[in-house]
Amino acid sequence: MLEILSNPFIMRAIIAVILIAFVSSSIGSLTIFRGQSFLVAGIAHGALAGAALAIFLDYYGIIPGMNPILGAALFGLAMALGIGYFSSRDSREKIDIIIGISFALAMSLAILFISMIREYAVQAWGLIMGDLLLLTSVDLVLLIIISSVTVFLVTLFYREFVFISFDEEGAYALGLRVMLYNYLLLVLTALSVVVLLKGVGAILVYVMLIIPAAAANNIASNTSNVMILSLVFALISGLLGLAVSLVLNVAPSAIAGLIATIIYIITLAARRR
Amino acid sequence: MNEKLAVMVNNLHVKYNDYLALENVSFSVPHPSITVIMGPNGAGKTTLVKSILHLVDFYKGDIFVFGLNVREHEKKIRNLIGYVPQREKVTEHIPLRARDVVLLAKMVKTGPLSIPTKRDMLEVKDALEKVLLPKSAWNKRFNELSGGQKQKVLIARAIVLKPKLLILDEPFSGVDTVSQREIMSFLSSLKKKGISIIIVAHDINPIVEHVDYVLLLNKKMIAFGKPRSVLTEENLSRAYGIKVHVIVRGEACYAIIGDRHA
Numbered sequence A: 001m002l003e004i005l006s007n008p009f010i011m012r013a014i015i016a017v018i019l020i021a022f023v024s025s026s027i028g029s030l031t032i033f034r035g036q037s038f039l040v041a042g043i044a045h046g047a048l049a050g051a052a053l054a055i056f057l058d059y060y061g062i063i064p065g066m067n068p069i070l071g072a073a074l075f076g077l078a079m080a081l082g083i084g085y086f087s088s089r090d091s092r093e094k095i096d097i098i099i100g101i102s103f104a105l106a107m108s109l110a111i112l113f114i115s116m117i118r119e120y121a122v123q124a125w126g127l128i129m130g131d132l133l134l135l136t137s138v139d140l141v142l143l144i145i146i147s148s149v150t151v152f153l154v155t156l157f158y159r160e161f162v163f164i165s166f167d168e169e170g171a172y173a174l175g176l177r178v179m180l181y182n183y184l185l186l187v188l189t190a191l192s193v194v195v196l197l198k199g200v201g202a203i204l205v206y207v208m209l210i211i212p213a214a215a216a217n218n219i220a221s222n223t224s225n226v227m228i229l230s231l232v233f234a235l236i237s238g239l240l241g242l243a244v245s246l247v248l249n250v251a252p253s254a255i256a257g258l259i260a261t262i263i264y265i266i267t268l269a270a271r272r273r
Numbered sequence B: 001m002n003e004k005l006a007v008m009v010n011n012l013h014v015k016y017n018d019y020l021a022l023e024n025v026s027f028s029v030p031h032p033s034i035t036v037i038m039g040p041n042g043a044g045k046t047t048l049v050k051s052i053l054h055l056v057d058f059y060k061g062d063i064f065v066f067g068l069n070v071r072e073h074e075k076k077i078r079n080l081i082g083y084v085p086q087r088e089k090v091t092e093h094i095p096l097r098a099r100d101v102v103l104l105a106k107m108v109k110t111g112p113l114s115i116p117t118k119r120d121m122l123e124v125k126d127a128l129e130k131v132l133l134p135k136s137a138w139n140k141r142f143n144e145l146s147g148g149q150k151q152k153v154l155i156a157r158a159i160v161l162k163p164k165l166l167i168l169d170e171p172f173s174g175v176d177t178v179s180q181r182e183i184m185s186f187l188s189s190l191k192k193k194g195i196s197i198i199i200v201a202h203d204i205n206p207i208v209e210h211v212d213y214v215l216l217l218n219k220k221m222i223a224f225g226k227p228r229s230v231l232t233e234e235n236l237s238r239a240y241g242i243k244v245h246v247i248v249r250g251e252a253c254y255a256i257i258g259d260r261h262a
C-alpha cells in the first residue's frame, strides 16, 4: 500500500482526482443549473482542435515549442466566448444549433490537424484518451492553479450564478450585471475543461465534469446539497476508478466514467421512487 | 424624484429588429395606484413592462419612473421596481426551495459573501407570510409547488426588496379564481401602504373592483383610463378584433372575451 503511494505518478493522479472533484462540484453544478451541459462537450472538442493545431505548428517548425495546452486553452476560450456571444442575442433553439455547429467544426479541425501530424499523433491521442497516471508536475501545478481560482470565484459569486440560472430576466431587473457573470462562468468552464483534458481526455471530460453534478441534481433537496453530493460522487468515481485501474491495468478515466454513469443511473432510479 | 407620479410614458416606440412591437404609447399613472395592462397575445404587454424597466431598448419616446428617466437612471429605477416575470421564464430544474428563492434575492442584493442575518431571515419569513403561502410549502422545491404557490413565491421574492412599484407579468395565468382574489386583495393592501402596482392580465373580471386604471393595448394604445370608461364593447372589440360583450352591474363591469390563457 505505502509502496503504491510513494510512487510519484500515482500520488499525482490521486491529487488530480481530488482537484477534479472540486472543479466538477463547482463548475459541473452550475452548468447543470444553467442547462448548458452540452457546452462542456463543445469546449472539450474545441480544446482538442487547438491542441492538435499547436502540435502541428510545432512539428512543422512554424511556431517551435508551441505548447499543446496553450493551443487548447486558446481554442477552448474562443469557443466558449463565441457561444456566449451568440447565446446572449439569440433564442434557446438557436443556441443548440450554434453549439452543434461549432462542435462539428471543432471535431473536423481536430481530425484534420491530427491527420497532418502522423508521427506525433500519439501526443494528440493522449489528449483524446487522457491518462491520469502520466501527469507531470507542470500539469499538476496548472491544475492546482485553475481549480483553486475556479472554486474561489464560484464560491464568491455562487448566489449570483444561481440566481441568474434560475431567472435571467429577473436578474437583469434586479440590476445584476448578468453578462459579466455569464462570461466569467464561460471562461472558468473553458479553463477547467482544458486543465482536465490531459488527465481524463476530451471524450471523458464531459463525464467527469457533468455526470456527478447531474446525478446530485437528481436527488438533492437544495442547491448546496447538489454541490456537496457532486463532490462526493466525483471523488468516489475518481478514486475508485484509479484503484480499479491499478489492479486491472486499464485506463483509470474509463473506469471512473463507468462508475459515474452507474451512480447517475442509481440516482435516477432513486428519484423515480 | 417625483413621489406623485409612478410611471409616465411618452410617445413610446419599440422595435425588435424590423418588427414594430409598440407604436406611440403614452400614458401616466399616479402614485399609489393599481393599473392593469390588457391585450391579446403578442400585443406588446411584456414589451411595455420591460421597457419601463429598461430591459428592452426603445428607439423613440421617453419613460419616467417616479420622475426619473429610465435611460439615465437604469440602476436607480431598477432598485425602485419589483419585477415578477411571466412564470414560464423561470427555470424549473434547479433545486431551490420556496424560501431559498426569496432569500436568494435578498442576499444577491446585499452583495457577495454576505451571510444571512437574523433580520434577513425574518424579512423572508415576513414576505412569505404576507403573500399567504402555506407554511407547508416553504421548504418544498419550487418546481413541486402549484401554479398559484409559485406565483406567490415570486411575488414574495419581489416584495422582500421593498419596492415602491411592483410590476407583475401575467400573475394570474393558471391560477384559480380563489387564489386570484387572494393575491389581488393582498396587492390591494400593498397599495394602501404606498406601493404602486402594474399588472399584465388577460382576464380583468375577478379583480376589477381593485383596479384604478386600465390600459388596453394592441401594438398601439387602444384606450387608457378608469375601468368603466375603457372597458366598452367598442374598445375591447378593437383591441381583440372580435365581438366582445360587456355586462355592467352596478359599479362592476364584466367583459366576456373568448381569448384566455391556458
Ligand SMILES: Nc1ncnc2c1ncn2[C@@H]1O[C@H](COP(=O)(O)OP(=O)(O)OP(=O)(O)O)[C@@H](O)[C@H]1O
Pocket: B016, B017, B019, B021, B039, B040, B041, B042, B043, B044, B045, B046, B047, B048
Ligand atoms: N426578443 C424579441 N425579439 C423579436 N421579437 C420579439 C421579442 N420579444 C417579443 N417579440 C415580438 O413582439 C411582439 C410583442 O411581444 P410581447 O411578448 O410583448 O407580447 P405580449 O403582449 O406580452 O404577449 P403574450 O400575451 O403572449 O405574453 C410579438 O409579436 C413578439 O413576437
Ligand SMILES: [Mg+2]
Pocket: B045, B046, B047, B086, B169
Ligand atoms: Mg407577455
